[in-house]
Amino acid sequence: MNFNKELFAFVKTAPAKFALIIAASILASGAVIGQAHILSKIINSVFLFHAALNNVQSLLILFLIVSASRAILLWLSQYFASGLVRHLKKYFREQIIIQIEKIGPLTLKSERTGELTNTLFTGVDKLEDYFSKFLPHVFLSLFIPIIILIFIFPVDLLTAAIFVVTAPIIPLFMYLIGSIAERMNKKQWESLSRMSAYFFDVLLGLSTLKLFNKTNETVEKIFDVTNHFRIKTMRVLRVAFLSALVLEIAATISVAVIAVSVGLRLLAGNFDFSNALFILIIAPDFYLPLRQLGASYHAGMEGVSAFERINQILKFEMPLRADVHEQKIFHLENSQPIIFNNVSFTYPGREIKALDNISLTILPQKVTALVGATGAGKSSLMNMLLRFINADEGNILIGSENFYEQTEEAWRSKISWLPQNPHIFNTSILENIRISNYKATIKEVINAAGKAQVHDFISSLPQKYDSTIGEYGNKLSGGEIQRIALARAYLRNSPFLFIDEPTANLDPIIEEEILSCMYNLFKGKTVLIIAHRLNTIMRADEIIVMKEGRIVETGTHEKLIKRSGYYNELLTAQRKSA
Template identity: 30%
Template sequence: MNTTTFQGRINLEKVKTLIPYMKSYNKKMALGICSGTLNQVFSITSSALAAYLVGLAATGGSAEKILSLFWLLAALAIGRTAMVYAEMYLVHDVAYSILVDYRNIMYRAIERIAPAYMLKKRSGDIASSVMADVEVLEVFYAHTVGAYIIAIIAPLTFLVILAYIHWLLPLVIFPFLLLVATIPFWFSKKASQQGKEIRAKLGTVNAEVVDGVQGMREIVAFGRGKSYLKKLENGTYDLGRSQIAEGKRLGLEGGLINAAMSLGMVSILAVSSFLVLEGTIDSALIPTIIMLSVYVFSPIVDVSGTARNLGSIGASAQRVFSILNTPTPVEDKAEATSEGPIVSHIQYNKVKFSYNPSEEDVLKEVSFDVKPGETVALVGHSGAGKTTCANLLLRFWDVRGGSIKIGDYDLRDLTQEKLRDMVAVVSQDVYLFNMSIRENIRLGKPEATDEEVEAASKLALAHDFLVKLPQGYETNVGERGVQLSGGQRQRIAIARALIKNSPILLMDEAVSNLDAENERAVQKAISELQKGRTTLVIAHRLSTIMAADKIVVLDKGKVAEIGSHDALVKKNGVYSRLIASQNIGVLE
């Protein structure tokens, strides 16, 4: 098997993965294919009849016969109009319904594999797959599946009609039909390469644009507008060159297809003329034969156009299914529980973990506990394993060794829904969605009443500034909450955690980016939030650490020390050196 054939098979394998998603729409697609087939039949029949009427009139046919056939021609024209509408409506209804399904399952897949998958991909590239790559698949469902079936049925029907006129005619045109049908597959290797290259470069350009839009403040502040624009221009120019190369291939394929079709038409005209001269067929049939020959090629030329795009379709399918088929990092056990209250006692027992099994462990037999109602601070150098401890508590990944328990339950014995319901998170980088403040707070409890939202905001010390905004709680915060200050965003995040009312609170450097005034306000709100809750804090600021009941010091993935601030300072160990080097904040 040569490389081109092998590559063509790979390309078709990618496209075949799209077929099972049509299952729910088989009946509607079948009706669309029937409508398309009838459209072709009515089209060729009406064209052949019109050509025959011309020939009949030119050779002196009777007016009565011409008139009787004219009404049949009118009926065929009306029938074709109805079938064109039915085909376009049905196949596009199916195609866009499937695209809706794809996007929904992709959203669920991204939620299922996040955040592990997100660490390896750029958000703009993922957005490109969800939107642009899925959109490309419309070509397959609306213009390929049914068209291929029609391209088999319709030409066979027309070849039978030609054979009825004379057995030699289909034999003359068939080799050219075969040639037109196979030309796209000559270029399948290059089509697959170009399709993959273009989709990848388009994803990169989309990612760069998203980065530029989200980071516009920094680009402007550092005067990097021209250099970033140049970067975008280079990426766009590179994408354009790949698209031009694809256009050249498409042009060559189209030229060869048109050449093969023209040779077929010339051949059938020559043979038909010879048969007329021999007296084998009536000269009035010449227009009909020519018209039949055109329509024999027509469905195959249509699908050849889509076949030339199989490279892009296959590449888009591959990018879509790379998301859908990504293994889930964590899965619920069949016997996992979601029942009853669980004591909020967190226990890390000789926990081992690495993000890549082939790499050194990030956590090495880490053991500590957070008793119900207790606040424990995790401190250590960057890369010591603090955030990894938090990620494992949320079960974004599963431990490689040891265990993490809440109460008497290993996290793996709880459903993810139950676990996430038990933990409220306030992080350093607060993400607010581009919607109202009220709806952003309700993210913690979607069914919360307006009164509950305002009560949580008051406890978070956010109510006073919220009611002063132009639309109060209905104020849209803008993308990522750009309309608000850092301290305001943090207090909304605290209100969101308060309204969730979970027994466990996880705080990831929640005040590290705030000035002293905002920190004092947020710390006061945090104090309200911590009441009665088991709290695990990742902190750099000494003021936050000193407020903890217990401090766990991590060093190179191991627990180096555990104790209170005063006890650890007196010990003069890792914690003391951290303070001395000001790696965890400024002594205040």
């Protein structure tokens, strides 16, 4: 059964709404019983007692009033269900959004972004039917048959007995056949995902197929793969549909049995026609909740599996460092060095240490360059200073204070960051620059853009600073994106500056311009830069050379060159390749 206690627990955040859904539905069923009773009375008196229209007129009006109340009650249950859904969707989406910050940009690489968006929207939507249909149906399939039985018992014991016997048979058979089908279905699932994967593969590789003149052969293969899947699936469905057959047959056959048995007793003259008609009218409604449950069973299953994904996100927790007792705000400017003492870090799920026993000092108001091959640990070190990851071992100090004891907020208000691939938000250029300093005036923004040499470009746009940048910065060139990011850093004007030098293969002339704008930003700041260019490296007051998570050399360019160590190796390897 896909009831899932953990998911059901969320009903407790709005118990009144859920109770009202059930109550309104039960009252609506009560109305159905009332209708059946009135109808059988009307027909009985006209048919057997020759009543005229004006004798039964008031009953007919009563019938319409009860019908109208039933319609209103049904709508009310929808009303409460909509309210519950609104409440829960709001709750789940907001929780996921809150979690996204905790998950952090490192775990949330681009491939997971798609998955997360899917969970946030389609996943949460799938909970809608779980709460508004499946869950109420679970309760109603229990309550409504019992209520109907209460009314049938005093009327006819035999009918009540047939109801009592058949009612449990339906879920039982549905369960039995359902579980067989499910087992078959699991195997089927594999071939389904293989079929979808094949189609996706072919679509993505369409250009390749085209270049090899192989597009026509593939059409036949798509047909083959889908047909193969169909034949296999129909085998499963043959069994799965049996549950529908059992449900249908149990319901219709018991109606037939009841009709015949009641008919025979009427013949014998020991049964009341009005009661017989009442039983016949109400019989389909006895089975209705079970059928509805059957119909929403699939929605329930989907809801639970969607919830499993959502729950994974909700349960994500970033471990705290043990040595932090109390977080406070440091009133620091950049007159103090940043000191790493024996810091190590391993990414979760990996064996090799990304940072292995790192000790270093980043001098205040100087430029420190990080150099090394891909995977040497440069980015991990920077991510640690950006507080995207926390050191597993060792400690970091700013002057004499524990780096981790200051609040993230306080630390981040002191830093700027220039990544390799800056993100341009889907808003105006003004907002995009101002993201680094919300209080900045337009004049200050223009000033920063000027320093990043992007003001002229922006002014050339028809709407200038109010121009919206197309989705994900489509309309900007790589150089323009870099410059906008640089303008952000100028506007921020923070004492600490962290840079991952861009390596995008830009036009060398443009690249030089951007770099010279960047160097002007360095004055008076504590700068840590992951450097790729000789020019940048040579500007640094201190170079830290990394290899396989360790620091292998430190010093100035001149000093390191003379040493003919790993640094020298890196430089010569690069020259040789060209």
